[in-house]
Amino acid sequence: MMKFIKRSYLFLVFFFLYAPMAVLIVNSFNASKSRTVWGGFTLDWYQKLFMDKTIMSSLGTTLIVALIASIFATILGTAAAIGIFYMKKRWRSLILNISYLPIINPEIVMGVSLMLLFVSMKLEFGYVTLVLAHMSFCIPYVILNVLPKLRQMDKHLVEAALDLGCDHWMAFRRVTLPEIMPGVITGFLMSITYSIDDFVISYFTHGSKAQTLAITIFSMTRRKVSPKVNALSALIFVAVLLVLIIVNVADIKKNSPKKKKGGVRV
């Protein structure tokens, strides 16, 4: 009996989460523009979607900005994490608290503050401001992922490498970096994800020249009837599903038992 209640509760919550998206996806194949009347199956909306220049160019902008911002964020963030790791406790607390502000503060405040900064610096709004703005919220996520890896790392490994004749750069490259690499990669992936998904901060920092996909979607959803949005939703749904499946399969493979290699990698 208990099992039945538990199962139904789970089912109910998932129904609540997925039903709205299912309606969107089903409607993407609906030949009629109406949202409740079925007018026949069609792939027209998908075709129109791919031919829509605004959507395609904003998709390009989104991906480019995400990639560039994430690369810079990962480099800066990893350096930041390492530096913070070696700081004394008081400095570390202060710097960490400030570093996490972009993700603790409401997005609208961060977006608005960056907009004020760019206006005061008389920077022209466009790609550059977008990348800078995205970097500002990506870097905390990188730090968030690399710092724990640094903490887990055996401090004596670096000492040992230095004792054995490495200079600092070599010790970093051969010892520290491989140890923190999982955190660096996760941070990079997280940056890309949050950057692609971002709306609020992009909304305040993009100006008229550069548009991200989220902003295009926003203007499309203003008009109540826009079947291309449904098609877009369906595609994004499938893309996210694929990514999640790949990530989980990779995760399962990594966690399956295998022997650890002994000795320090040289």
Next chain:
Amino acid sequence: MNRKGKWIAGPYLLWMIVFVVVPLILIGVFAFTTTAPFDANGNRLTLEEAAVLEEECAQAGIDSTVTKKTVFTLDNIFAVSEYLPVLFRSAWLALIATAICLVIAYPLAYIMSRYSASLQRLVQMMIMLPMWMNFLLRTYAWMTLLEKNGWINKLFGLVGLGPFEMINTQGAVVLGMVYNYLPFMILPLYSVMTKIDNTTIEAAKDLGSNYLKVFSRVILPLSMPGIASGITMVFVPAVSTFIISRMLGGGTNMLIGDLIDLQFLGNAYNPNLGAAISLVLMVFILLCMSITNQLDNNEEEMEAKML
């Protein structure tokens, strides 16, 4: 590596100051200043006097003698007090949404945490999928469902209940908040509950506790960090949203986010007022967070729980 190592963060520290600290200081600066017109002798003018002076200069054919300077003012902050009802409405709706999320998510997280590892992974994935769908699309989906001739009203129609006015209400906004942020409440709760070992619960039962006691004495206290995380991750975005209120609330249910948006990108461009409202919002949220932080203080736990 100890002393010198920290300077590798040098470039980042520079970045942080320019792109995190300075913008926030700018908000403070804008909040407490305004650009006021002055005449040639350095006397401050009111807006009407400035307009008159500009007219006279234009008619005389000379360049305007009105100059604009930035002055300190508390006017913006006082203006925000006019908008306090909006702030309270935002906080109230966000609170309701957070409470609903907590009530829905708590049993779900517990049920999930008792499943086998592979089933947990599957369920976790199914919770994360909607999260990674675009936020705007998820809200848009509800726009179509809540309409007068949308699906929900159609279903009601089948049973004979009249079409309800669902969209453009405060209820719709709360629904939108719950829908968008529910996974953010489920996941931290779930992650904390997986750490509550079954043997602990069994031990409590062996020692004579009934279900209620097991819940209140064992599960609830141990899940506190998750509750604190979840509340933060739902309340903060909910109180400052402007998309949900715009798409599902129509123009009438303005929340504080909408207000700020209007000042910067709306027709009434007033960055000073917008900055003042943002400042108040920031302070309000910092207050709320320091309250919830009583429940959970450890920096490393926060890192472990962030997704």
